[in-house]
Amino acid sequence: MKMTKDFKENLITYGIVIVAFIIVEIMTATGSISSLMKGLLVPLCVYVILAISLNLTVGILGELSLGHAGFMCVGAFTGAFFSRCMENVITVAPVRFTLAILIGAVCAGLIGLLIGMPVLRLKGDYLAIVTLAFGEIIKNVINVIYVGKDANGIHISMKDAASMSMESDGDLIINGAQGITGTPKDSNFIVGTILILITLFIVLNLIKSRDGRAIMSIRDNLIAAESVGIRITRYKLMAFSISAALAGVAGVLYAHNLNSLMATPKNFGYNMSITILVFVVLGGIGNIRGSIISAVILTLLPELLRGMNDYRMLIYSIVLIVIMLFNWSPKLVNLRKKYSLKGLFGGKVKEVK
Numbered sequence: 312m313k314m315t316k317d318f319k320e321n322l323i324t325y326g327i328v329i330v331a332f333i334i335v336e337i338m339t340a341t342g343s344i345s346s347l348m349k350g351l352l353v354p355l356c357v358y359v360i361l362a363i364s365l366n367l368t369v370g371i372l373g374e375l376s377l378g379h380a381g382f383m384c385v386g387a388f389t390g391a392f393f394s395r396c397m398e399n400v401i402t403v404a405p406v407r408f409t410l411a412i413l414i415g416a417v418c419a420g421l422i423g424l425l426i427g428m429p430v431l432r433l434k435g436d437y438l439a440i441v442t443l444a445f446g447e448i449i450k451n452v453i454n455v456i457y458v459g460k461d462a463n464g465i466h467i468s469m470k471d472a473a474s475m476s477m478e479s480d481g482d483l484i485i486n487g488a489q490g491i492t493g494t495p496k497d498s499n500f501i502v503g504t505i506l507i508l509i510t511l512f513i514v515l516n517l518i519k520s521r522d523g524r525a526i527m528s529i530r531d532n533l534i535a536a537e538s539v540g541i542r543i544t545r546y547k548l549m550a551f552s553i554s555a556a557l558a559g560v561a562g563v564l565y566a567h568n569l570n571s572l573m574a575t576p577k578n579f580g581y582n583m584s585i586t587i588l589v590f591v592v593l594g595g596i597g598n599i600r601g602s603i604i605s606a607v608i609l610t611l612l613p614e615l616l617r618g619m620n621d622y623r624m625l626i627y628s629i630v631l632i633v634i635m636l637f638n639w640s641p642k643l644v645n646l647r648k649k650y651s652l653k654g655l656f657g658g659k660v661k662e663v664k
Contacts, residue, residue, distance in 0.1 A: 321515050324600050325508060331607075332504045351614060353568040356503025357561045358610050360510050362590035362602040364557035367514055369588070370597030371523065372550040373530030374431065375439040377584050379558055381446030382419045384579035386559025387566035388453055388485070390415035391494040394567065395484050396460060398495055408497035412506070412563045419559025420552045422449075427551040431544070446584055453574040458485040490573035491566075498568040506564060507603075510557050514599060517553065526550050593634050605634070 335352065338344045361383060368376045390411040401407040430441050457468045461481030468475045472483055485491055517523045526546045528536040537543055566572045577583070590609060594601030612630060616623040637643055 317519050321511075321519075324511060324515065324603075327600065328504065328507055328511065328603070332500075335500065347614060348611075351610065352500040353498050353503050353564065355607060355610050356500065356507055357565045357568075358587070358590065358606045359507050359603050360561040360564070361558055361587045362594065362606040363507075363510050363514055363599055364554045364561070365587050366591045366594075366597065366599055366602045367517070367550055367554040367557070369591050370595075370599075371518055371530065372526055372547060372554075374547070374551070375435065376442045376551075376554075377439045377581070377588065378426075378442035378444075378446035378449075379554075379587050380579045380581075380583035381442075381449040382423055382555040382558035383562035383565065383583070384446075384449050384453065384574055385422050386415035386419040386562030387572060387579070388491065388562075388574070389418040389559075390563030391491045391566040391572050392458070392484060394495050394497070395482075395491060395493060404495065404497050407495070408502070408567060411497075411567070412560055415559040415563035416556040417559075419562065420556030423552040423555025424548060426555075427548045431547045431551060443581060443584070446579070447581065450574045450579050453485075453490075454488045456485055457483070457487050459483045488573065490571060492571045494566055494569065494572060496567060496570070498564050503564055506560060510560070511599070513553070513557070517550075518599075522546065522549060589631070593631065608634075 335344070339349065361379065365376065365379045368374055368379075393411045393414050394407055397407055397410070401410070426442075426445055430438060430445070433441060455469050457470070457472050457475060459466045459472065459475050459477045459481050461478040463478070466475035466477050466481075472486060477483070518527075525536070525541050526549070528541060529543055529546055533543065565578075572578075590606040591602055593609070594603070594605035609631075612627055613623060616626055619626065
């Protein structure tokens with residue numbers, strides 16, 4: 312059975328992830344990785360999933376979203392809340408964690424669907440501003456919610472913990488700005504790698520499907536797509552909600568790697584959304600493999616430069632500029648193509664002007 316070009320490209324992408332996982336596991340087993348780098352493995356998986364999922368909205372759908380951290384926040388808190396409530400009921404950790412991932416993905420996807428209905432009617436800068444506002448609203452709403460559980464059921468308040476009138480033996484699960492504490496630490500590098508492969512499978516198969524071609528036609532020319540009968544709203548909502556659901560999965564993975572989860576600006580604010588967008592832009596808009604590589608490089612780089620504390624951010628900024636030029640400068644793109652394997656062996660290379 313002859314493999315198509317797309318299938319080969321997908322296999323290469325899966326292979327890169329699997330080979331990287333094997334190399335890291337070997338280095339861990341031989342003690343070649345420091346404890347600091349071990350602590351970055353799960354966040355690394357989280358950022359890769361976020362970059363892939365945002366590329367579905369920015370690169371494939373062609374819409375600029377600055378509220379991706381908001382969907383991550385929804386997934387993180389719903390997944391962590393479920394795990395805290397079910398910790399003594401579902402004692403098998405893999406089963407509980409799998410259900411938490413599904414719940415986080417569904418909740419984030421539904422929020423994405425509800426937000427997308429009015430928001431996706433906007434375009435360009437207006438869409439970016441509204442999605443940015445959504446991310447900030449989600450973070451601030453979670454910071455004022457208090458949820459506890461006792462023999463009488465679940466109590467919710469938006470004032471303070473005392474106003475819930477829980478029994479003395481009740482369990483305060485979400486404590487306003489202090490977030491959730493005591494979430495089971497079910498995340499690890501193996502689970503993170505599996506979730507990356509699942510995310511890749513969903514996104515890559517969607518891109519090459521009939522629905523994916525319809526989504527890309529909307530990106531390329533909305534009027535032409537509508538004129539041939541493509542349902543614009545339906546496909547926009549599909550891409551946006553799937554992207555949100557995958558961000559929710561990343562949020563669940565992130566939440567189960569921490570003892571304490573708080574909706575701070577650092578974790579789920581504007582800067583987090585911009586960081587994810589930087590991964591997508593530097594890796595190449597619409598380039599899934601590039602998003603993975605840029606997320607890995609830009610996550611590890613600050614830690615690798617920690618020994619050069621005075622110049623760390625300067626070098627980091629220079630690397631960002633160099634990568635941007637390498638990916639988007641027409642002269643460098645043509646030079647890269649010329650000295651690629653295809654160019655060196657006489658293949659026809661299309662120049663970029």
